Amino acid sequence: MSGVPGGESVTLDLLRLKMAEFAEERGWGAYHTPRNLLFALVGEVGELSAVFQWKGEVARGLPGWKEEEKLHVGEELSDVLLYLVQLSDSCGIDLAGAVIRKLRLNALKYPVKDLAPSD
């Protein structure tokens, strides 16, 4: 993933460690079970959906959106990612390994040669 202003490189493992520390410091570990984290993740997907609600179709790049609205989208996307990382961790799933494997499976399932030129 790309670097961040502080020069730190963002990886799924870094996010996993940061969130484990965040939960540990607050004594939340016992509540961060797979089921609770899944519900929290779905709740954040709902909050992300609410930002787009009633806007009609939205073009790529969100042209015409206020800076404040784009910041909000970034916050909700981050919440989704952070709960996803914690959910994977609570399930003992190596998310980075799983996603690389899934990319390979997707490429096998949808070979480029099968696509029409317009796809």
Ligand SMILES: Nc1ccn([C@H]2C[C@H](O)[C@@H](COP(=O)(O)OP(=O)(O)OP(=O)(O)O)O2)c(=O)n1
């Ligand atoms: N038990 C918790 C509570 C919060 N978080 C982290 C993960 C999310 O990044 C963020 C979610 O915090 P909120 O529940 O306060 O949700 P929002 O930030 O979306 O606030 P609001 O729902 O008021 O918009 O904090 C967490 O890991 N575990």
